[in-house]
Amino acid sequence: MSDRTEHSGPSQEEQYTPVTELENERRNIFDNIAADENVFQLIASANGHTITARSVTAKAYATQCMGDISNTTIQQISANRSGISEKERSNHHTQPGNFSGPGRKVG
Numbered sequence: 374m375s376d377r378t379e380h381s382g383p384s385q386e387e388q389y390t391p392v393t394e395l396e397n398e399r400r401n402i403f404d405n406i407a408a409d410e411n412v413f414q415l416i417a418s419a420n421g422h423t424i425t426a427r428s429v430t431a432k433a434y435a436t437q438c439m440g441d442i443s444n445t446t447i448q449q450i451s452a453n454r455s456g457i458s459e460k461e462r463s464n465h466h467t468q469p470g471n472f473s474g475p476g477r478k479v480g
């Protein structure tokens with residue numbers, strides 16, 4: 374058994390592509406990105422900056438979007454997600470809870 378910890382380094386393309394100081398200023402690097410259950414996660418650049426993501430995971434029913442998109446699209450996604458949240462909250466509070474199963478009264 375080895376005590377050595379292995380880390381994934383930059384890709385071959387990243388290793389052999391020279392990066393200027395200006396390019397480095399326009400680079401967003403994310404590592405160990407995780408989305409829990411039932412979440413929406415957006416990692417985006419609206420100004421053309423490069424996004425690099427490593428070790429990306431998502432649990433059940435999670436939605437992750439990553440990439441270069443317009444500011445208008447980001448605003449629309451945000452508005453759409455806010456609307457869904459409000460609808461879910463209002464439905465949750467107005468509908469009666471008729472559930473069956475252990476520990477719940479049916480009838």
